[in-house]
Amino acid sequence: MGKYQQKTVMIGGGILFGLLLILAHFKMIDLYVQSVIMFIGVNIIFATSLSIVNGYMGEFSCGHAGFMAVGAYVSSLLTVVLFTVDKETGLSILPASMSLYLFPIIIIIGGIAAGIAGLLVAIPSFKTRDDYLAIITIAVNFIIITALNNMDFVGGSRGYMGMKKVIYGMEGVFKFPYMLFWVITFAIFTVFLIRRFITSTYGKGIIAIKQDEVAAEIMSVDTNHMKLVAFMFSSGLAGVSGGLFAHVIGYVNPGSFSILKSTEGLVMVYLAGMGSLSGSVISAILFTILLELLRPLQIFKWVIIPLILILVMQFRPEGLMGDKELSDFFPKLKKFYKFK
Amino acid sequence: MSLLKITDLTQRFGGLTAVSDLQLNLEEGGLYGLIGPNGAGKTTIFNMVSGFYTPTEGTINFDGNVINGKKPHTVTALGIGRTFQNIRLWHDMTVLDNIRLSQHYHLGYSVFEPFLRTKNYFKNEKRIEEKSMELLGVFNLQDIAHEYPKNLPYGIQRRVEIARALAAEPKLLLLDEPAAGLSSADVVDLIDHIRWIHDNFDITILMIEHQMEVIMNLCQYIKVIDFGKTIAEGTPDEIQKNPQVIKAYLGDEGDIYA
Numbered sequence: 001m002g003k004y005q006q007k008t009v010m011i012g013g014g015i016l017f018g019l020l021l022i023l024a025h026f027k028m029i030d031l032y033v034q035s036v037i038m039f040i041g042v043n044i045i046f047a048t049s050l051s052i053v054n055g056y057m058g059e060f061s062c063g064h065a066g067f068m069a070v071g072a073y074v075s076s077l078l079t080v081v082l083f084t085v086d087k088e089t090g091l092s093i094l095p096a097s098m099s100l101y102l103f104p105i106i107i108i109i110g111g112i113a114a115g116i117a118g119l120l121v122a123i124p125s126f127k128t129r130d131d132y133l134a135i136i137t138i139a140v141n142f143i144i145i146t147a148l149n150n151m152d153f154v155g156g157s158r159g160y161m162g163m164k165k166v167i168y169g170m171e172g173v174f175k176f177p178y179m180l181f182w183v184i185t186f187a188i189f190t191v192f193l194i195r196r197f198i199t200s201t202y203g204k205g206i207i208a209i210k211q212d213e214v215a216a217e218i219m220s221v222d223t224n225h226m227k228l229v230a231f232m233f234s235s236g237l238a239g240v241s242g243g244l245f246a247h248v249i250g251y252v253n254p255g256s257f258s259i260l261k262s263t264e265g266l267v268m269v270y271l272a273g274m275g276s277l278s279g280s281v282i283s284a285i286l287f288t289i290l291l292e293l294l295r296p297l298q299i300f301k302w303v304i305i306p307l308i309l310i311l312v313m314q315f316r317p318e319g320l321m322g323d324k325e326l327s328d329f330f331p332k333l334k335k336f337y338k339f340k
Numbered sequence: 341m342s343l344l345k346i347t348d349l350t351q352r353f354g355g356l357t358a359v360s361d362l363q364l365n366l367e368e369g370g371l372y373g374l375i376g377p378n379g380a381g382k383t384t385i386f387n388m389v390s391g392f393y394t395p396t397e398g399t400i401n402f403d404g405n406v407i408n409g410k411k412p413h414t415v416t417a418l419g420i421g422r423t424f425q426n427i428r429l430w431h432d433m434t435v436l437d438n439i440r441l442s443q444h445y446h447l448g449y450s451v452f453e454p455f456l457r458t459k460n461y462f463k464n465e466k467r468i469e470e471k472s473m474e475l476l477g478v479f480n481l482q483d484i485a486h487e488y489p490k491n492l493p494y495g496i497q498r499r500v501e502i503a504r505a506l507a508a509e510p511k512l513l514l515l516d517e518p519a520a521g522l523s524s525a526d527v528v529d530l531i532d533h534i535r536w537i538h539d540n541f542d543i544t545i546l547m548i549e550h551q552m553e554v555i556m557n558l559c560q561y562i563k564v565i566d567f568g569k570t571i572a573e574g575t576p577d578e579i580q581k582n583p584q585v586i587k588a589y590l591g592d593e594g595d596i597y598a
Binding site: 204222 | 390392411412413416417422424428429430431432433437440441442443444445446447449451454455457461465468504505508
C-alpha cells in the first residue's frame with residue numbers, strides 16, 4: 001500500500017468537501033439537498049456510535065436516542081443562553097463573533113454530558129446483560145424523555161428553540177455554510193475515532209467481550225472498565241449527533257428523541273451488519289436517502305421500512321455487510337485506505 | 341518456595357458444600373495434578389483460584405498476595421493463567437488477535453492514546469505484536485496466525501488456548517482437562533507438549549485431568565478429592581496404590597458383592 005495512494009484519498013476527499021462547501025456557499029445546491037446531506041451526517045454519527053455497543057460489544061442498547069437528546073438539549077441550551085440577545089438588555093452574554101470558535105466546543109460539551117448520562121446504562125451493565133440490559137436501556141430512554149418533558153426551563157413538551165438565531169448570528173459575522181461544515185467534519189472525526197478505537201488492542205477488548213465475556217475476563221481484559229468506556233464513548237458520540245441535529249433543525253422537542261428514533265438507529269446498525277464500520281456509514285447514507293424518497297408516502301413509509309428490515313433479516317440475517325468491511329468485498333480499496 | 345498456598349478453603353452454594361476445608365500448597369516449579377470423580381469440586385477450586393468465585397471461607401495466598409475476592413483480570417495480571425475444559429477462544433478473531441488480547445493487562449499506553457495514535461502507542465502495539473508472533477513461533481503456530489480458531493482442528497485449538505494463557509506471562513498455569521476431546525495420538529503429543537512447556541517456561545502447572553495416562557506421566561504430585569474433600573495425596577505411585585482412591589473411582593468392593 002503506497003503512502004501516495006493514501007494521500008490521494010485524503011486530498012480527493014478534501015477537494016470534494018471543499019467543492020461542496022463552495023457550492024453550498026454560493027447557493028448552487030438548494031437548501032433541501034443541503035439539509036439531506038446534513039441529516040446523512042447526523043445519522044452517520046448516530047449509527048456508528050450505536051454500532052460500538054450493538055455491533056462490536058454485542059450488547060443490545062435500545063435507548064440510544066436518549067443520549068442524543070441529552071447532547072441536543074445541553075448544547076442548544078448553551079448556545080442559546082450564551083449567544084442570543086437578551087430581551088431586556090439587548091445584549092448577548094458573549095458576542096456572536098465568539099460563537100464561530102465556541103460552537104464546536106459546545107457541541108463537544110453536549111457530547112460529554114451525554115457520555116456522563118451513559119453511566120446510567122454503563123453501571124448496570126456490569127451485572128446485567130442481554131435482554132435484561134436491553135430493558136434497562138429502554139427505561140433510560142424513557143427516563144430522559146420524561147425528565148425533559150417536565151423541565152420548564154427548556155420548554156417541557158413544547159420543545160426548545162432559538163438555535164437558528166445562533167446560526168444566523170454566526171452567518172452575520174461571516175457568511176459560510178457553518179452547519180454543513182461542522183456536521184460533515186464531526187461525522188468524519190467520529191468514524192476516524194471509532195476506527196482508531198476498534199483497531200487498537202485496547203479497543204478490541206470489547207470484541208472479546210462480545211465473543212466470550214468469561215474468557216475476556218480471565219485473559220486479563222478488565223471487562224467492567226471496557227464496558228464503561230464503550231458505553232460512555234458511544235453515548236457521548238450520540239450526544240454530539242444530537243447537538244448537531246438540534247442546530248440543523250433549529251428546534252428540539254422531547255418527542256423527537258423517543259424510542260422511535262432509537263429504533264431508527266437500530267435499523268441502520270442491523271441493516272449494515274453488526275461490527276462493520278463502513279457498513280454503518282453506508283447504511284446511514286442509504287437509510288436517510290430512503291426516508292427522503294419515501295416521504296411522499298407519508299405514514300406508509302413506516303410500513304415499508306420495517307418490511308425492508310424483515311426482508312433483510314430473513315434473507316441476510318447478518319446484515320448487508322456482516323462483520324466485513326468494504327475492503328473485504330473490494331480488496332483493491334486496501335491500496336487506498338486501511339480499513340482495519 | 342511456596343507459590344500458591346490455600347488454607348481452609350470452603351465454598352458453599354446455598355446448602356451445597358462444593359469444596360470443604362481444602363489445603364493446597366504448590367511449590368514453585370512443580371507440576372501438580374488434581375483428580376477426582378465428576379462433581380468432586382475440581383473446577384470449583386480453579387474458579388476460586390482464578391477469581392470467578394469468592395470463597396466462603398479460607399484464604400488463597402499467591403506469591404505473597406491474598407487473592408480471594410480479587411477480580412479475575414487482576415488475578416491474571418498477578419500471574420495466574422488458565423485454560424478451560426471446553427475451549428473458550430474468541431472464535432471470530434484471528435489467532436494472532438487472540439494472543440494479542442491476552443496482554444490487555446499490560447498495554448503500556450493510556451486510554452486516550454489509541455485515539456491520538458501517539459509514538460508510545462505504536463511502540464507498544466509493535467511490542468505486543470512482536471511478542472505474540474514470537475510466542476506463536478515457539479508453539480510452531482506462526483503459519484496459522486491469521487486464521488480463525490473456529491476453522492482449526494480441535495487439537496490445534498487446544499494449543500492455541502494454552503499459548504494464549506501463556507501470553508499473559510503467568511507464574512502459575514491452571515489447565516482444566518487439557519486432554520478432553522483429544523484423540524489418543526493427540527494425547528501423546530499433549531503430554532510431550534505440557535512437559536516441554538514446563539521445562540521451557542519456568543512455570544508451575546496445576547492440572548485437572550481424567551485421563552490417568554496424562555496425570556501419571558506428567559505430575560510429580562497428585563491430590564485426589566471427592567465430594568469437596570481431600571481423600572489422598574502423594575506421588576503417582578502412592579496414588580495408584582491408595583485404597584481410598586481406588587474406592588472413590590471404582591466403588592467399594594463391598595458394594596459389588598452386597
